[in-house]
Amino acid sequence: MDILSFFLETGFWMATLRMATPLILGTLGELICERAGVLNLGIEGIMAAGCMAGWTWVYMGGDLWTGVLFAAFIGALFGLLHALFTVHLGLSQHVTGLGITMLAASLSSFVFRMLLPSATTPPKIVPFQPLAPPLLADIPVLGQILIGQTALTMVALAAVAVVSYVLYRTPAGLAVRMAGENPMAVEAQGLSVFAIRTWAVMAGSALMAVGGAFLTMSAFDAYYIGMVNGRGWICIALVVFASWKPGKALLGCLLFAAFDAIQMRVQQQSGMLIPYQFYLMMPYVFSIIALIVMSRRAAYPKALLIPFRKGER
């Protein structure tokens, strides 16, 4: 029982929420794209570009919040590129997405090397600091967990509510969902499928980039090549796990992050008995099992992966 005592520590839950933050933003971003009918496999690279863009902005002397906006802007640009190929030219979403990932990730490393050709240790910036709003500390347990987080985690939690509201309660959200279900219906009601999908992919990609920026501007304070480390791919699985619903996406991200946090604790406590790779594997195994259980009856957007071409049916 000793080994499970960490569930009672606030530190464990703080770590879970912190590790979940980039996943929440990335998953929401992917979810918006897929709801509009466009799979965005560029996510892994777009997150890397967000890492790089946010960090660079601050390193060059900008302040943190405009850095976040800059990262979002760069993400939206890659989203626009993805949309040009997949929405307007109707090319394969898989191939384009993987291309965007390779392009964005390599470009980020390239720019980093151009800026700092000879840095052996990555230079640091002053990242977002843990929040300490006066009222928050008074909430018993939740307050303790939230108080250690940075502003970007709050942004991620707020984004769940905002994305949920926009998708289900606004005309624009209806149009996005409809574009992912039956683009012909959108066209027949006088709206432009191209415009809706393009905006959705850009918005989603901007969120992914902010998720990436969290890594260099909150979780760490420097940029490392390859620091996204597969989080983008996890987001794609989490979208399926969430059945394309923002609320369930939050749940999935927390669950995955919790597995990751458990894995770290257990690894520390169990000593050398079991090779550490086994623990590293655990969150992925658990997420695969959860994915199988949760996504069996998932209703995916009907027009996902299907390009819309005007004047064809």
Place this chain on the structure above:
Amino acid sequence: MTGPPRAMRGGPSCDRDSMTEPVLKLSGVTKAFGPVMANENVTLELRPGEMLALLGENGAGKTTLMSILFGHYVADSGEVEVFGRALPAGSPRAALAAGVGMVHQHFTLADNMTVLDNVMLGTESLLSPTRDTGAALTRLTGLMERFGLRVNPRAMIRSLSVGERQRVEILKALYRDARILILDEPTAVLTPQEAQHLFATLHQMVDQGLSVIFITHKLREVMAASDRCVVLRHGRVVFEAATAETSAGELARAMVGSDIPRTSRPEPRQGKEILYLDAITVRGRGATPLLDGLNLNLRSHEILGIAGVSGNGQAQLADLLSGLIVPDDGQMVIHGKRVHAPSPAAMLAHGVGRVPDDRTGTGLVADMTVLENLSTEVYRLPAFARRGIMNFKALASRARQLVQAFDIRCPSVDTPVRTLSGGNMQKLILARVLSGAPSVILVNQPTWGLDVGATAYVHQQLLDAAARGAGVVLISEDLDELLQVADRIQVMYQGSLSAPVPAAGVDRAGLGLLMSGSHASPNAATGTTARSAA
């Protein structure tokens, strides 16, 4: 049959003459898809309060013309004028704003959303921070009351019947204040009763000042429901008349360009039983079984017609006879031998030939060639393959023979099937099936989307196959087809079949009653029809 002709009904549309300005004017519309002229210099007028039938065979350019009008396509040349104003090309938004509403043949609805969502889409600013569903609901229910188009606004589209979905499509147009309503093949998916109801609704709309164009290739509907008709052939207007002043025969000749080919029907012969389905039950995931204790008897030398509204188990019956599903209960006997483990290969081995309804989905591989598609059931036979290596020479000469024998129009056997017309695709499937000399032939919606010529060809092939001694199970939603070709007809309702009736002894009304499940016994239904006919 579908009520008295419009011209006799009186009402506002009777006295329209050239003095009234047309509400819609197409002039000199031309549209080519590559080398094919879909529309050539088409000029068309719609007068206020008029019901215009746009008639033509499949591929005559009816849908293309209406898609240009609604802005799905941009015409190569020509103009569209609505209420005296030129309509910008290629913009459904502009068409909607000008008061044109379109009910597409393939409904443009999202299955996983509610009726209200589908209707509201695009009616509010995309920048608006909220949706006013309350006001939309009031407006929608008002329209439902006014036009008698009832459907639950909160229901998901996927839970609606085809007829209800069509109502949603019409409501979508009305919700946007359409003054001109275009319907593309609106009755293709309806029962005769539903179709009658639809035309009653449309007449009600016309009486309230709307103008309607409906596209069709069914002469019966044109004669019964329209004020005026325009016939398109090969993309050109070839005939135009007031409905009261023309006849079905004249329209048919205008559509086809010559007299309609007739099928010759051999004398019915009493064959022996070759297929026997005994109390077949297939339980799906839902509460009610998909096939529910179904019995069927097929004799050689006969065509057994299966009628019914789609979704009553026809798809499962077709899958069963194709070997795609295994029944949970009951048995299937072919030539006195029980089929123990149904599979596509087993059914082929038992001599069952299959013509599926979805030609490009399950019938053919669209991106593969004519040769490859013709070879899919024989390529492993010793004549065409040796030690796992295919003999393309033999397959190609077989394919060329079949192409000639079945008159499949294609540049060569190496052409991808995708580029063939629907009629030629169906000929290809028939060639593949009939070349195997099957004793049981399953045909599902064989003439869906085919023109008159191709339809007659398909019917003749089925009649010939029956004359040679095969038994044919013909599943069709086209009652005219069943009455014309089948020897006996059974009606499918909620997964089981009515007792068979001879095709000579029933009419549309009697079948329609059985299709709606209102009569348990077919004898009662035929009795009613006999009385009403008398």
